[in-house]
Amino acid sequence: MPQGNPENVPEDGLTTRQRRTQPLLIVHTGPGKGKSTAAFGLALRAWNQGWPIGVFQFVKSAKWRIGEEKALLALGASGEGAPVDWFKMGEGWSWIQRPGREADHAADAREGWDRIKADLAAEKYGLYVLDEFTYPMKWGWIDVDDVVATLAARPGRQHVVITGRDADPRLIGAADLVTEMTKVKHPMDRGQKGQRGIEW
């Protein structure tokens, strides 16, 4: 955790206090572990600050992130801290009804992003966790320039964390804080599969 005085003080006309309370766009990328986990750890801080949290998961998985989801929903329901909403792509986009419709992941992803745009415009959350949101951008389902422009224009004080490998350079350019998680060593390398409680 960086401490003390920053090396460069920008000539932006802002006080330190104004500058330090600016809303952040945070990106966790790279091939290593901990991208999403660190985003959910950040959500604990937001919860403690009383900032409403919206989690949007963009890549379907049989396992999702059950542990984090149960824990954050329990915190959200605790009566302390902040409320927590948790949405999963596809059937988990609870605001959409589509009986019998065929699965269309690209359409699902776009519907998720449309919802996030509406929530940003309404200043609904203090922290958005857009989990594995780099992938629908990488796959061309969601327009990176639209994401960057929307986030740059978001009103109020809304922090956004985006996770996933292969973050687009435009997204990295727009972000305030970017961390790359690099794999140094992983149990998969020696034939160990993921385990409950560690991987999900």
Place this chain on the structure above:
Amino acid sequence: MPQGNPENVPEDGLTTRQRRTQPLLIVHTGPGKGKSTAAFGLALRAWNQGWPIGVFQFVKSAKWRIGEEKALLALGASGEGAPVDWFKMGEGWSWIQRPGREADHAADAREGWDRIKADLAAEKYGLYVLDEFTYPMKWGWIDVDDVVATLAARPGRQHVVITGRDADPRLIGAADLVTEMTKVKHPMDRGQKGQRGIEW
């Protein structure tokens, strides 16, 4: 999150199930952000699995990790999931009474490690978060070889996460999973100081 089949299946005589439930030593190191945050995110999964969690913070800070502490203690007290113990170095080592004693960080760190060794021997926790534990090793207060040998010999199924920059090569060698967090971009670079809810 890695999915599917591992590339190499070791000839260790273990079944996949045995192999995947082996206790892990996890290290989050590197100069970037997210090392501790990801460890606390991992604690959410452990909590959901009902694994008792012991957090030991090894570097004193005015801010500690207030958000994570409040959230994890709230989860621990929720009656669901697992219990959570949270210890801070020095005055936070609640099992030690020392009225009027002068501060001695090296002694504090060693007392913390002695407690962890006793807890490991007693199989007290399912997940140990040893936050910023690389530093007392780096500063020579705690013997790396002792840490590596103790962890290698720990009984039962106890997962251990160690965070902090400059992890010793011996620790990395002993670890099952190592992630290096690399700073790509940080608000401090443009003169922005840390802010509440994001940094702590």
